[in-house]
Amino acid sequence: MNFIWLFLIIVSIIFGAINGKLNDVVNSIMSGAELSINIAIGITGVMVFWLGIMKIAEKSGLVEKISEILKPFAEFLFPEAYEKNKKAIGNIAMNFSANALGLSNAATPMGLEAMKELQRINKDKTSASDSMCMLLAMNTAGFQLIPATVIAVLAASGSGNPTEIIIPTLLVTSFAFLSAIFTAKIMQRFFPPQNETEVNENGDV
Amino acid sequence: MEMFKHALDIISLWALPFIILLILITAYIKKVPVYETFVEGAKEGVNTTLRIVPYLTAIIVAVAMFRASGCLDFITLHCSGFLSKIHLPAEILPLAIVRSLSGSAALGVFSDIAAQNPVDSFTVKLGAIMLGSSETTFYVLAVYFGSVGIKKYRYALATGLIADFAGIIGAIIVATLFF
Numbered sequence: 001m002n003f004i005w006l007f008l009i010i011v012s013i014i015f016g017a018i019n020g021k022l023n024d025v026v027n028s029i030m031s032g033a034e035l036s037i038n039i040a041i042g043i044t045g046v047m048v049f050w051l052g053i054m055k056i057a058e059k060s061g062l063v064e065k066i067s068e069i070l071k072p073f074a075e076f077l078f079p080e081a082y083e084k085n086k087k088a089i090g091n092i093a094m095n096f097s098a099n100a101l102g103l104s105n106a107a108t109p110m111g112l113e114a115m116k117e118l119q120r121i122n123k124d125k126t127s128a129s130d131s132m133c134m135l136l137a138m139n140t141a142g143f144q145l146i147p148a149t150v151i152a153v154l155a156a157s158g159s160g161n162p163t164e165i166i167i168p169t170l171l172v173t174s175f176a177f178l179s180a181i182f183t184a185k186i187m188q189r190f191f192p193p194q195n196e197t198e199v200n201e202n203g204d205v
Numbered sequence: 206m207e208m209f210k211h212a213l214d215i216i217s218l219w220a221l222p223f224i225i226l227l228i229l230i231t232a233y234i235k236k237v238p239v240y241e242t243f244v245e246g247a248k249e250g251v252n253t254t255l256r257i258v259p260y261l262t263a264i265i266v267a268v269a270m271f272r273a274s275g276c277l278d279f280i281t282l283h284c285s286g287f288l289s290k291i292h293l294p295a296e297i298l299p300l301a302i303v304r305s306l307s308g309s310a311a312l313g314v315f316s317d318i319a320a321q322n323p324v325d326s327f328t329v330k331l332g333a334i335m336l337g338s339s340e341t342t343f344y345v346l347a348v349y350f351g352s353v354g355i356k357k358y359r360y361a362l363a364t365g366l367i368a369d370f371a372g373i374i375g376a377i378i379v380a381t382l383f384f
Contacts, residue, residue: 004343012270012276016274016275028273031269036258036261036262037258047254049247051246051250052245055247056229057231059235060235101216101217106221112257116352119355127356128350132361137361140341141365144337149312150336150337153316154324160324160325165334176339179371183367
């Protein structure tokens, strides 16, 4: 991430200078920074609401129930989390369902809640556990049943049959999703295991 | 096809109301004080967003700068010869790159493709499949790991990029087979 971030910024400035677009690049710093705060403010409300609802689900035992129902998947994908933290599994399941249904606003708070639970059982608080990498693999692959935004753009451009892309997209998104899961599964065998960190009672480093 | 979409639309519409009802009714039966519990959980929401702001700003600014620099046009220009040799439209390349970086940018690139090509052309359909099957890897990584203070991503970035690449190849194959 360090390298990529550095690369993006340095390349942008050099290319901007060569293309005579340096002014645009400078302006994009301001507009990008502003956009990031707008996004953050935009998701705060949804985040607050969903974390509230999720707390109720947790206290009424629903989150643990979901993880029991999904035992076979959970044991394969998140063995460590399934053993030590059932709440994480429930949150992961809800994050996945929300993503699949295209409800990305609801998916983010659920995913972040899952990350928090996974961090609780993480051996090294500064590095990603195998379960976290698996959750991220599932999220970056972006499995979605209906590409609603794309259909809307196609329809707006005057396509006669915008829904014809549903099945091909579903094939591709499933394929990408499965590749992500299996890549993560294979990678975890070859990557050196995490070191332990000293952790105090609050879970802080 | 239409039936399938219709059924899924109904499921999408009802998913959230159903989940909320299920959670609240279960909580009521289990005698959980719903209002107090909601507020207790919701308090953490503000902290969570405050925690992710630096990560969000870092990635969004870098991507905005990259887009403004014209670097993508440069890459497209220099790869169009190679792409046309393997029968792929050059416009697809910026979309393939940008879809890992930023969702709104990818949507912008796709809207351009849809506006500048016949709507039922192969290029537009390939673009549609590519965009529909993607999620912005860098944004997700930055926000999720940022929210819990993870600094070493280990193999998460590599996994995300491999899956993105698999998605691009998959989209090209499927689009060729279907259209």
